[in-house]
Amino acid sequence: MDPDTEVQRIFKNEEEVDDEEEQRKKLMRPPSSYGSMKSDSDNTEEEGGDEDDEADDVLVELPEPSTTEETGVQMIRSESPETLYTMTTMQTKPPGAFVIETRSSDLEDFPEDDDEVDEDEDELLVTNSPEPPEPIEPDDAMQTDENSQPGKLHPEQDMPHVFKSIQSTLTDLSKDDLLNFKMWFHQWERRITLTDTICGDVLDFVDKTLEILGEERALSHTIHTLENIGKFELAKKLDKQCKRVLIRHILRGELNRKHSALYEGVSHAGRQPLLETVYVEPLITTCSYGGVDPSHEFGPRHLTPLQVPSNVTYVGVTDLFRQQKDDGTPVRTVLTTGIPGMGLSVCVAKFCLDWSEHRSNLDLQFVIKLSFRAIRNLRNRQDRERPPSQIMSVMEMIEFYHPDLRGITFLDEENCKYLVIMDGFDRYQHPLDWENAPVIHGNHTKAHPDVVIVNIFRGTVLPGARIWILGRPAAVSQIPSKFIDFTTEIQGYTEEMKDHFLTKRFIEAEVAAKIVAHYKRLPTLKILTRQPFICWMAAKVFERRFRYPDYGTEPPRLTSFYINIFVIQSNRRLAFYHGRMEIKLVWSAEDKQMLINVGKLALTMLEKNTSVFYEEDLKEHGLPFQEVLVCSGFCSEILTPTSDGRRQFCFFHYTFQEFMAALYVFSMFYVESKNILDSGSRIPKIFTSSKWSTKSAAGLVHCAIVRTFNAPLGHYDMFLRFLCGLLNPESHEDLLAGALYPSRSPKVDGLDEVQRLLEQTIQKAPADRVENLKECLREMIQEDQ
Numbered sequence: 001m002d003p004d005t006e007v008q009r010i011f012k013n014e015e016e017v018d019d020e021e022e023q024r025k026k027l028m029r030p031p032s033s034y035g036s037m038k039s040d041s042d043n044t045e046e047e048g049g050d051e052d053d054e055a056d057d058v059l060v061e062l063p064e065p066s067t068t069e070e071t072g073v074q075m076i077r078s079e080s081p082e083t084l085y086t087m088t089t090m091q092t093k094p095p096g097a098f099v100i101e102t103r104s105s106d107l108e109d110f111p112e113d114d115d116e117v118d119e120d121e122d123e124l125l126v127t128n129s130p131e132p133p134e135p136i137e138p139d140d141a142m143q144t145d146e147n148s149q150p151g152k153l154h155p156e157q158d159m160p161h162v163f164k165s166i167q168s169t170l171t172d173l174s175k176d177d178l179l180n181f182k183m184w185f186h187q188w189e190r191r192i193t194l195t196d197t198i199c200g201d202v203l204d205f206v207d208k209t210l211e212i213l214g215e216e217r218a219l220s221h222t223i224h225t226l227e228n229i230g231k232f233e234l235a236k237k238l239d240k241q242c243k244r245v246l247i248r249h250i251l252r253g254e255l256n257r258k259h260s261a262l263y264e265g266v267s268h269a270g271r272q273p274l275l276e277t278v279y280v281e282p283l284i285t286t287c288s289y290g291g292v293d294p295s296h297e298f299g300p301r302h303l304t305p306l307q308v309p310s311n312v313t314y315v316g317v318t319d320l321f322r323q324q325k326d327d328g329t330p331v332r333t334v335l336t337t338g339i340p341g342m343g344l345s346v347c348v349a350k351f352c353l354d355w356s357e358h359r360s361n362l363d364l365q366f367v368i369k370l371s372f373r374a375i376r377n378l379r380n381r382q383d384r385e386r387p388p389s390q391i392m393s394v395m396e397m398i399e400f401y402h403p404d405l406r407g408i409t410f411l412d413e414e415n416c417k418y419l420v421i422m423d424g425f426d427r428y429q430h431p432l433d434w435e436n437a438p439v440i441h442g443n444h445t446k447a448h449p450d451v452v453i454v455n456i457f458r459g460t461v462l463p464g465a466r467i468w469i470l471g472r473p474a475a476v477s478q479i480p481s482k483f484i485d486f487t488t489e490i491q492g493y494t495e496e497m498k499d500h501f502l503t504k505r506f507i508e509a510e511v512a513a514k515i516v517a518h519y520k521r522l523p524t525l526k527i528l529t530r531q532p533f534i535c536w537m538a539a540k541v542f543e544r545r546f547r548y549p550d551y552g553t554e555p556p557r558l559t560s561f562y563i564n565i566f567v568i569q570s571n572r573r574l575a576f577y578h579g580r581m582e583i584k585l586v587w588s589a590e591d592k593q594m595l596i597n598v599g600k601l602a603l604t605m606l607e608k609n610t611s612v613f614y615e616e617d618l619k620e621h622g623l624p625f626q627e628v629l630v631c632s633g634f635c636s637e638i639l640t641p642t643s644d645g646r647r648q649f650c651f652f653h654y655t656f657q658e659f660m661a662a663l664y665v666f667s668m669f670y671v672e673s674k675n676i677l678d679s680g681s682r683i684p685k686i687f688t689s690s691k692w693s694t695k696s697a698a699g700l701v702h703c704a705i706v707r708t709f710n711a712p713l714g715h716y717d718m719f720l721r722f723l724c725g726l727l728n729p730e731s732h733e734d735l736l737a738g739a740l741y742p743s744r745s746p747k748v749d750g751l752d753e754v755q756r757l758l759e760q761t762i763q764k765a766p767a768d769r770v771e772n773l774k775e776c777l778r779e780m781i782q783e784d785q
Contacts, residue, residue: 156244157245165241172234185221192212223235250404259275276353277505278505282342284488292638297523297655320488325486333467335486336490337476337490340569341532366411372422379430379449395443415464417466419465420462420467423470437450439460440461477637477639502538518546537561554782558725567736570591596664598623599665697748697751709769720772721779727748755781
């Protein structure tokens with residue numbers, strides 16, 4: 001043998017020894033699994049292999065099929081499904097590594113060419129087992145900050161715990177029971193095919209069900225199927241092991257069913273839009289100024305020194321409980337407020353829907369809704385049906401509305417992170433004694449609902465919970481600041497958000513573009529659509545009217561929008577705070593008189609050229625504090641008190657104050673035939689004489705024009721426009737008939753004289769008044785389609 005051949009033989013023997021040593025080490029490694037998850041039917045005996053010296057083919061040792069005395073099922077492993085966890089095997093292999101598919105029994109899948117083997121023999125061999133290594137969640141792997149989204153699930157609510165629990169439970173079944181279980185499971189869940197049911201061992205079956213159904217649904221079906229085949233002890237054992245997952249599954253289902261669709265206006269079965277398709281998140285800021293927009297068509301109306309929010313003060317609705325207090329600890333109690341129409345309830349719905357669909361706040365084990373309206377109903381129910389000595393604990397309140405939570409102890413644990421949403425603070429309507437209420441401890445301590453609420457805020461009840469409180473400014477302002485960790489305010493839409501909201505609702509881009517362009521033709525409506533409620537109203541109204549081919553040639557009437565706001569908010573007051581059914585929303589004489597008095601208050605403020613009023617102003621006009629400031633939806637509280645500590649209030653926008661003042665003047669003229677503007681004001685020079693009777697419509701408008709011209713520009717101009725708009729028959733004969741006025745009310749006489757008056761005034765008026773007078777004329781004569 002020549003020297004060269006001898007050297008090649010020595011190196012070849014050394015390489016063969018190295019390959020055999022590497023194969024021996026691989027066989028000694030324990031099988032990979034879901035952590036410690038491994039099918040009990042697996043046998044560790046493996047089939048040996050030898051090496052063909054001539055071909056240098058790589059042979060892979062495959063597990064030997066085996067049976068167990070307990071199940072009697074032969075382990076014929078099928079193709080392992082590519083779940084989140086099996087995918088991590090491919091994700092965690094070293095770069096450039098050669099992966100051998102051990103799942104295939106066909107050795108023709110591996111390279112047989114000598115050249116291929118020679119090229120790859122230096123590469124690392126990695127076994128791609130059906131049971132991957134320690135589970136890795138890609139979403140959380142890079143999450144180093146506990147305050148970042150979407151958060152990490154509790155270990156007992158995560159996939160590995162559910163997998164282990166189901167797998168260990170099913171391996172306790174005998175051969176016949178396991179087959180019976182699979183057949184029942186297949187009948188009730190057709191997404192699990194018969195092949196998935198029969199082929200493979202327990203681990204394969206569990207893996208497939210989790211992949212297709214998800215952990216919560218798979219767990220729920222497993223428990224129900226065990227009960228169906230009479231294995232009640234195993235079902236009870238699995239229920240106990242995975243109680244956190246089941247409770248979360250129940251709460252997620254409730255929230256998803258309740259909030260997946262958005263109920264807007266008068267609901268029609270099957271016609272509610274999905275929240276995801278129409279939701280646009282408004283600005284939420286930590287810099288509060290009462291939410292009242294000072295913008296106005298005739299110049300800003302500064303209610304109070306304006307705090308303009310900066311970008312750093314904005315926070316997303318799903319990130320409210322990612323905030324920290326000044327000392328660096330997580331916030332417990334978050335307060336969110338906003339003027340009527342800002343979409344408090346819709347923001348709650350979005351938060352709940354994102355949590356229920358695993359998009360955010362996964363670290364919150366449970367999200368429980370316990371509204372103040374629900375607590376008020378329990379309180380009134382106690383007063384009506386129970387003796388005064390009968391009281392309730394907070395857990396009894398929760399269990400009353402969430403029966404599936406009865407008996408759970410997780411909420412008493414210190415490390416249980418969960419959220420209780422308490423919205424509608426303004427709907428509780430009972431005074432709370434913040435300082436003198438007895439201190440109670442524990443979630444099961446019984447007390448009067450008023451006392452329970454105060455202690456929830458204190459943190460002595462539900463101490464481990466995050467508390468989210470929502471309500472209107474005039475109501476939540478009574479909560480002591482020491483009980484609130486973080487205060488936010490919803491401030492509505494920017495110009496871009498308005499356009500996005502209006503275009504997102506419509507499939508046809510042409511219709512959306514028409515609506516966006518149309519609402520911007522009115523500067524006041526453009527300002528007012530900052531509120532999501534009014535933005536929705538514009539979308540609904542214009543969508544319906546653009547079905548007419550000739551609509552859109554003229555700008556829309558502004559008065560009709562304000563009448564709709566007035567009627568809708570008044571109906572909501574009766575429904576939300578007085579419990580009246582939608583079919584019984586008939587305004588009583590007391591309701592109408594209160595609304596007229598609100599208009600009288602607005603006129604008084606307009607005459608004083610102020611937009612702020614106080615509690616004594618309400619008393620002077622015979623208005624109840626709670627009804628006007630909290631329930632009506634017309635007013636809001638300015639969160640900055642005066643130097644003497646008095647609380648300040650205003651209408652939700654200055655133009656609505658002007659509308660209410662005009663409504664009061666028109667109502668006195670229409671119902672009682674009184675012209676309250678006839679006060680002997682100085683007549684401007686453009687009017688040589690007053691030939692109209694003060695008792696006529698023309699006389700009423702003449703008096704309003706006189707006031708407008710005697711005052712600075714912008715003082716009474718919008719008031720005059722609304723007054724002319726209310727004279728339009730479609731306003732008082734259609735929109736307000738059956739509500740503020742009797743049905744089939746007659747229309748105002750003498751509108752031709754009013755039209756001639758306005759046309760003559762336009763010809764003689766100063767240049768800066770002409771445009772508004774033209775708008776007044778259009779508001780009075782234009783017909784809505």
